[in-house]
Amino acid sequence: MKAIFCVFVLLLNQSVFAVEENNLETTMKNMGLAYKQSVQATQLQEFNLAIDEFITLVEQSKLAGFNKEAQKSLQGLDKVTAKAKLAKQLANSEGLEAAKKPLKAIDGLRKQYHELHEPPGFWELLFGK
Numbered sequence: 700m701k702a703i704f705c706v707f708v709l710l711l712n713q714s715v716f717a718v719e720e721n722n723l724e725t726t727m728k729n730m731g732l733a734y735k736q737s738v739q740a741t742q743l744q745e746f747n748l749a750i751d752e753f754i755t756l757v758e759q760s761k762l763a764g765f766n767k768e769a770q771k772s773l774q775g776l777d778k779v780t781a782k783a784k785l786a787k788q789l790a791n792s793e794g795l796e797a798a799k800k801p802l803k804a805i806d807g808l809r810k811q812y813h814e815l816h817e818p819p820g821f822w823e824l825l826f827g828k
């Protein structure tokens with residue numbers, strides 16, 4: 700009976716982590732879409748809607764439980780938020796063209812911090828770190 704209970708708890712625990720990971724994955728996909736919309740925006744109102752959505756999604760993703768390098772991940776998300784807010788400020792004061800530099804920086808930060816969460820390789824899974 701104890702063994703069945705342990706297996707049940709283990710399976711339930713894994714499904715909870717899978718749901719949390721799936722929610723983060725969905726949020727990240729929506730972030731990518733909002734980012735793309737902000738980059739492709741041709742009107743200030745369109746840009747503001749997209750960048751506001753992007754900032755909201757970044758803030759939501761901070762609530763996810765990161766398995767490894769959590770401190771660095773949160774630091775990266777803070778940097779992304781700061782660049783997005785700067786892009787919005789520049790777009791509203793100087794025009795959409797001025798927002799391009801901070802938006803490019805966001806893409807660079809995305810690449811940099813995604814490296815922290817790449818799936819483990821075969822040998823890492825087999826032997827651990």
